Amino acid sequence: MIIGLQHYLVVSAALFSLGVLGVLTRRNAVNVLMGIELILNSANVNLVAFSRFGAGNLQGQMFAVFVIVIAAAEVAVALAIILTLYRLRHTPNLDDADILRG
Amino acid sequence: MTGEAITFYVFATVTVASAAIVVLARSLIYSAFALLFTFFGVAGLYVLLGADFLAATQLLVYVGGILVLLLFGVMLTHKLYDLDLRSEVTQFLPGLIVSAGLFAVLVLTFNKTQWAAGPGRPPAATTAEIGRLFMGQYILPFEAASVLLLVALMGAAMIVRRRKEA
Numbered sequence: 001m002i003i004g005l006q007h008y009l010v011v012s013a014a015l016f017s018l019g020v021l022g023v024l025t026r027r028n029a030v031n032v033l034m035g036i037e038l039i040l041n042s043a044n045v046n047l048v049a050f051s052r053f054g055a056g057n058l059q060g061q062m063f064a065v066f067v068i069v070i071a072a073a074e075v076a077v078a079l080a081i082i083l084t085l086y087r088l089r090h091t092p093n094l095d096d097a098d099i100l101r102g
Numbered sequence: 103m104t105g106e107a108i109t110f111y112v113f114a115t116v117t118v119a120s121a122a123i124v125v126l127a128r129s130l131i132y133s134a135f136a137l138l139f140t141f142f143g144v145a146g147l148y149v150l151l152g153a154d155f156l157a158a159t160q161l162l163v164y165v166g167g168i169l170v171l172l173l174f175g176v177m178l179t180h181k182l183y184d185l186d187l188r189s190e191v192t193q194f195l196p197g198l199i200v201s202a203g204l205f206a207v208l209v210l211t212f213n214k215t216q217w218a219a220g221p222g223r224p225p226a227a228t229t230a231e232i233g234r235l236f237m238g239q240y241i242l243p244f245e246a247a248s249v250l251l252l253v254a255l256m257g258a259a260m261i262v263r264r265r266k267e268a
Contacts, residue, residue: 002104002107003106003107003110003150005217005219006212006213007110007114008147008151009208009212010209010212011114011117011118011147013205013208013209013212014118014121014205015117015118015121015140015144016204016205016208017201017202017204017205017208018118018121018122018124018125018201019121019125020197020200020201020204021125021197021198021200021201022124022125024193024196024197024200024201025125025191025192025193025194025197025198026125026190026191026192027190027191027192028130028190029179030130030172030175030176030179031130031133033172033175034124034133034134034137034172035124035125037137037164037168037172038121038124038125038137038140041140041141041144041164044144044156044160045144045147045148048147048148048151048153048156049151051151051153051223052151052152052153052222052223052225053217053219053220053222053223054217054218054219054220054222054223055220055221056220056221056222056223057223058223058228058231058232058235061153061155061156061228061232062232062235062236062240064153064156065156065159065232066243066247068159068160068163068164069247069250069251070247070250071163071164071168072163072167072168072251073250073251073254073255074254075168075171075172076171076254076255076258077254077257077258077261079171079172079174079175079258080257080258080259080261080262081261082175082179083175083178083179083262084261084262086178086179092179092180093190095192
């Protein structure tokens with residue numbers, strides 16, 4: 001049995017769906033962030049799989065490196081926002097973040 | 103079943119099962135530690151796909167950086183004596199329906215699409231070539247990413263800083 005492109009695509013689809021489930025159903029902001037990380041990882045698995053089975057160059061892997069860079073920046077900024085929110089509202093729940101002023 | 107297939111299924115199972123734990127666990131700490139195994143599983147898949155540099159980067163950046171940051175987030179947004187770090191779940195059934203539908207549509211599309219099958223890239227060491235691409239064809243995105251990281255991290259530090267007069 002040969003492991004081909006489809007196998008990796010199904011794994012990444014499962015990761016993506018689980019990430020979406022986490023983003024949709026969790027109230028805690030840190031947990032929503034974990035769902036977003038799952039989604040970014042699923043995109044990366046896709047990119048690397050196409051790089052392996054596609055045109056035979058490294059473009060997919062280069063793109064995945066940039067996705068990892070963006071993910072690092074995104075987590076840093078998002079955690080800063082969550083900590084500030086927690087300092088203001090004393091809750092990490094996103095439902096309670098319903099004000100527009102500080 | 104070849105060794106590659108067995109390895110693939112092991113890594114795929116670890117990845118998807120621990121991702122399910124991340125999403126479904128009651129406790130935030132359980133979610134964070136399950137995320138560790140998801141990242142390891144994805145790194146294993148990268149190795150199977152012949153992306154050795156990317157697998158190492160995944161471990162360094164995700165496990166060493168992002169996961170630690172997320173754990174900081176868990177610890178700092180809960181009082182330390184608050185032992186059950188529960189994460190409430192809201193609207194579970196609609197979310198489950200949406201994500202299951204999404205999964206079904208994606209898998210159906212993947213199976214029906216005739217992908218333009220290229221020659222493929224046999225597994226070989228990628229680090230030297232990635233370095234050459236970064237310094238050659240991808241020099242502009244590389245510099246832009248470095249500036250973006252600098253700005254984002256400085257901005258994050260500015261946002262969380264306590265203001266004296268406020």
